[in-house]
Amino acid sequence: MSGYSGFIVGFLFIALIVACIFATIYGRKLIKTEKTDAVFGNPTKALGGWHWVVTGVSFILLTWFYFSWDAARAFNPKSANELCQIAKLDYAVNPIRTVFPIDDNYLRGTRLLQREEFQLAGLEGKIDALGLNEDKKAYALLIIESMREAMNSLASDKNLDPTVRENIAGIEERINTLTTNMADPSFPGAPTAKQIELAENQGAWGDPLNEIPLHPASPRGYKFDAAAKEMRSIALDFGRIRNTNAAFLAQVEEQKSRLKTFNQLTESATGLSDSEISERNDFSKTLTRVLRRIDDGLIFPPTALTGIEAALVALDKEQRSQQGAVSLYASLMMPGGSIDAGTSNCSEQGSGRWLPKPSDTILTLARISDPEIGYKGFPLLWYKMKPVSEMIGFIVPDFIVSLVPGEFPRHDETGLTTSNFKTSVYNFATGNFDLFSVPVPAGHIWDSLLRVLAGLFFGILLGVPLGLFMGLSRFCKGFFDPLIELYRPVPPLAWAPLILTIFGINDDGKIFLLFMVAFAIMVISARTGATGTALSKIHAAHSLGASNRQILRRVILPNSLPEILTGIRIAIGVCWGTLVAAEMLAGTTGIGFVENVARKQSDYEIIWTTIIILGLLGLIFDLIMRWVINKVIPWRGKG
Amino acid sequence: MSDLVSDNLNMVFNVSTGGTVHALKDVSFTLKKGELLSVLGPSGCGKTTLLNIIAGFIRPTGGKLELNGEEIDGPGVNRGMVFQQGALFEWLTVAENVAFGLEIKKTDKAIIDKKVDEWLDIVGLAGFGHVPTYQLSGGMQQRIALARCLINDPDLILMDEPLGALDALTREKMQSLVLKIWKETGKTIMIITHSVEEALLLGERLFVMAPRPGRLHKEYRLPFAEQGLTQDLRDVKATEEFGETREEILTMIWNMEEEIMGQV
Ligand SMILES: Nc1ncnc2c1ncn2[C@@H]1O[C@H](COP(=O)(O)OP(=O)(O)OP(=O)(O)O)[C@@H](O)[C@H]1O
Ligand SMILES: [Mg+2]
DSSP: OOHHHHHHHHHHHHHHHHHHHHHHHHHHHHHHHHTTTOTTOOGGGOOHHHHHHHHHHHHHHHHHHHHHHHHHHHHOTTHHHHHHHHHHHHHHHHHHHTTSTTTSSSOHHHHHHHHHHHHHHHHHHTGGGGOOOHHHHHHHHHHHHHHHHHHHHTTOGGGSOHHHHHHHHHHHHHHHHHHHHHHSTTTTOSOOHHHHHHHHHSOOTTOSSOSSOOSOOSHHHHHHHHHHHHHHHHHHHHHHOOOOOHHHHHHHHHHHHHHHHHHHHHHHOOSOOHHHHHHHHHHHHHHHHHHHHHHTOOOOOTTTTHHHHHHHHHHHHHHHHHHTHHHHHHHHHSTTEEEEEOSSOEEEEEHHHHSOOHHHHHHHHHHHHSTTTTBTTBOSSEEEEEEHHHHHHHHSOTTHHHHSSSOOOOOOTTSOOOOOHHHHHHHHHTTOSOOOEEEEEESHHHHHHHHHHHHHHHHHHHHHHHHHHHHHOHHHHHHHHHHHHHHTTSOHHHHHHHHHHHHOTTHHHHHHHHHHHHHHHHHHHHHHHHHTSOHHHHHHHHHTTOOHHHHIIIIIHHHHHHHHHHHHHHHHHHHHHHHHHHHHHSOSSSHHHHHHHHHHTTOHHHHHHHHHHHHHHHHHHHHHHHHHHHHHOTTTTTO | OOOEEEEEEEEEEEOTTSSEEEEEEEEEEEEOTTOEEEEEOOTTSSHHHHHHHHHTSSOOSEEEEEETTEEOOSOOTTEEEEOTTTTOOTTSBHHHHHHHHHHHTTOOHHHHHHHHHHHHHHTTOTTOTTSBGGGSOHHHHHHHHHHHHHTTOOSEEEEESTTTTSOHHHHHHHHHHHHHHHHHHOOEEEEEOSOHHHHHHTOSEEEEEETTTTEEEEEEEOSHHHHHHHSOHHHHHHSHHHHHHHHHHHHHHHHHHHHHHHHO
């Protein structure tokens, strides 16, 4: 990352904060002047000041939330590397920590005992369903009871094997030593030449290939890296400790052979019902699994590991104090997320993931706007050359070929076929001829846009006249109202699967779906407009000599325009919503498709890009509609 | 003879709650061409109903109604209507509103422009042609409604409380305007009003109607409209005769209202 971008981000950051403050101050001033002329102006109740304070503060918070990672990268590019080393230690401790009630409510042993006891008790309760005679039932119960005994015997401190006890003490000591070491300023000593070389040759934070430099490069980094290394080895050794003893192992072996016997009994038994056979199989399978889990030896006496637990707590305390200011820095500059270490890399988590840097989002938008790149091999907003012949072929119906007299030519004795008039007509009707090409819009945005416009167009074209007639004629209303009220209350997306099946998942189905949405809205708004026409206006037009048709066109239609335009505005919004969802459901082009693919690939920059595109389109549509409304019906609300 | 002849007109409404309302009962009268008639009566006595029937918006349930010897069935251009609230078309400008009737008749554009200018001049709105109507005051809107009706050259002009919503001063100016138009065009005008003074000023003839069932109660022949053409309207109102007639009619209507209250 160059010094320039750091400067730019910093400048933006400060500029936005300043803008927020000014917006808040200006807003307060506005509220004061508007108090007197607001429509429902009760000045004492105007809480505008608070509104602006809330707006301003949340805007600042959002800005901070959004730009903080960028700012951290710009101002303190080394911090991520250090946090990565800290995260390494955290990652290394994790296998031991999960044994203790630190992030969890229970000790691991407690949880295991509870779970296995639950399983065994369940089997006991089902024993009558197995169709066993008294002897065999006693045998099954014996297996369960013996397993319970073996399991519980592990919890007793006096059964703890001396070697196991020794190993546990060893782990405890190693952790304590590590804690002491961490407190020692000279630990782990000067970095080796290899370490220095590695640190120097790794990239910087934010480089495309390694998100965060992995190798330690600062004193604190070296300390935590060394600690993590030691901790990994401790954790490995800890994982090898199994609480078993000779008596326990013998018990386990005995139960295994008993289970085998039990299985043989089942196999040789005759006259069992199907359900009894499957119950018996389940029974012995569950017992085998429980046995295998107990055998792992992860159950320790309740207090056997307290030494290690205390050592861990001490280590945690020490490493926290060793983190120093960098942890505070992390919580300030990486809100809602952190830097996490994995087995072989470090990565940004939280808002660093799903809130990509604004610059990255813009760059992504710029990248996929390039028609050569696009998304999934299709540009966003571009054109393609389409042969006119194809369009003609599409428009001219194919059946005209069969209207032409004569038959298609047959091949002759030499094996050749000569075209005749019918062949030419066929080629014409199917668009199979050469003519110039014209540019047509192509791209994800175009596709979505054209679908919405087409759906709206047909919805308005059919909906407005029908709505007007329904407003005027009782027959129309009585006939169509129930039909529309049958489908309108169903959420449009609920229709989508059906419509897309009938009309296909490409343009036809989606346009029809949007048509349905727009149609209902337009019918209702046009009807409201028509019924709302003052009778005196109709009378006036009548006595000026207008016929019914003229009244419809010159009085009722213009009088309904406010409602119709409001309807269109609403329909646009609903259509967009429906379309994006429908595109997510099925299809291979459109903004919704892009967003859905990006979601599946967790490509947050693309997701944000689509959100920005949709927001901009919505804004543009709304501005256009506002402009149209102001132009077309300036009298609205003033009549 | 170009008269309006009403012969035993009856109007009975079926009310949606069941039952009927006898809005007009045996209304008979003749209105000669060029006469100025004002109609007065307590609220609900059937004035608007009578006007609507003459305009052709509703059909009477009984009786006969003829204009120029032809029976009235439905609205027509020979009867112009001016409503209380103008009923202007907000989506049109002043000029387009006035031109509406001519446009419907597909008159030549040049003629329309000329006539519209003439009429705007007569009603005192010259130069307002391009203004949207919603930007005008109530008085101006009423003038446009008047012009819109008159440009169609109807035989009979029907007005339903045309000045009801105006302030006193504007109202007086409009009254003069109506008188002026009556004088200059010689049209037959029938005007409904709630104001006794207005009825006296704007009526050569005056019908007082009575309610339940709505019927013609009394007819007057009055000199004040004629006087108003030459004198200031306020001077006409100040005459003794005007005052006496006004008191007489007020008492009459007052009594009718009392009667209604008594019935209820
Ligand atoms: N469409 C209708 N259906 C039923 N009743 C009606 C209808 N129109 C009018 N009426 C009734 O007829 C009677 C006369 O009404 P009309 O509107 O003619 O009175 P009006 O004299 O114009 O009253 P106002 O002075 O208040 O305008 C009223 O009782 C009214 O309730
Ligand atoms: Mg009325």
